[in-house]
Amino acid sequence: MASPGLSVSAVSLTPLLSQALTSKDDALLERCLALAYNNQTVRLNTVRSLEPHLALELVRALTSRLARKPSRASAVSAWIASTVNAHAAYLANNEDAKSVLGTLQAGVEARCAVLPLLLKVQGQLDLLVAQIPQDTNARTPDGRAQPVATYDEGMEDEHDSDDSDDDIDDSDDDDDDDDDDDIDDDDDDFM
Numbered sequence: 001m002a003s004p005g006l007s008v009s010a011v012s013l014t015p016l017l018s019q020a021l022t023s024k025d026d027a028l029l030e031r032c033l034a035l036a037y038n039n040q041t042v043r044l045n046t047v048r049s050l051e052p053h054l055a056l057e058l059v060r061a062l063t064s065r066l067a068r069k070p071s072r073a074s075a076v077s078a079w080i081a082s083t084v085n086a087h088a089a090y091l092a093n094n095e096d097a098k099s100v101l102g103t104l105q106a107g108v109e110a111r112c113a114v115l116p117l118l119l120k121v122q123g124q125l126d127l128l129v130a131q132i133p134q135d136t137n138a139r140t141p142d143g144r145a146q147p148v149a150t151y152d153e154g155m156e157d158e159h160d161s162d163d164s165d166d167d168i169d170d171s172d173d174d175d176d177d178d179d180d181d182d183i184d185d186d187d188d189d190f191m
Contacts, residue, residue: 017029047079
């Protein structure tokens with residue numbers, strides 16, 4: 001992002017952005033995108049100053065970034081919107097632009113198709129959370145929830161030693177030993 005006190009203008013950013021797009025320098029392109037991220041005026045004036053063929057390259061690069069990393073949608077879509085608004089006439093009449101914009105549209109539609117499902121799940125989760133009883137007595141003085149149960153390893157060791165004698169079965173059933181004698185010697189044929 002831009003350093004405090006560093007003034008960025010379209011006059012200074014346009015040549016850098018043009019160079020990044022012409023040379024396909026991803027690091028420089030990222031720097032340009034970051035410099036004008038929070039300044040809509042600089043972003044719009046920068047893309048207006050771009051040559052139309054470079055505007056197409058910018059849309060192509062931004063579409064690729066959006067497809068690779070959808071979490072950047074907010075920043076990338078602001079640049080795409082500014083570029084499409086500034087160069088709409090060129091983009092509408094260019095065959096390459098139609099292909100790039102078609103890819104962009106397909107990506108946006110895919111993301112939008114998931115939205116109703118996400119909203120439905122969010123509503124269901126909200127209903128579940130609303131049904132959880134809010135026990136204000138089970139809170140610490142600073143407002144955090146008290147644990148329902150705690151694990152004390154020392155208590156488990158004492159409990160296990162008391163119960164260990166109860167788990168041993170001292171009964172000797174001679175019936176179990178007789179079952180072993182009933183095995184037929186013909187079972188060796190299966191091996």
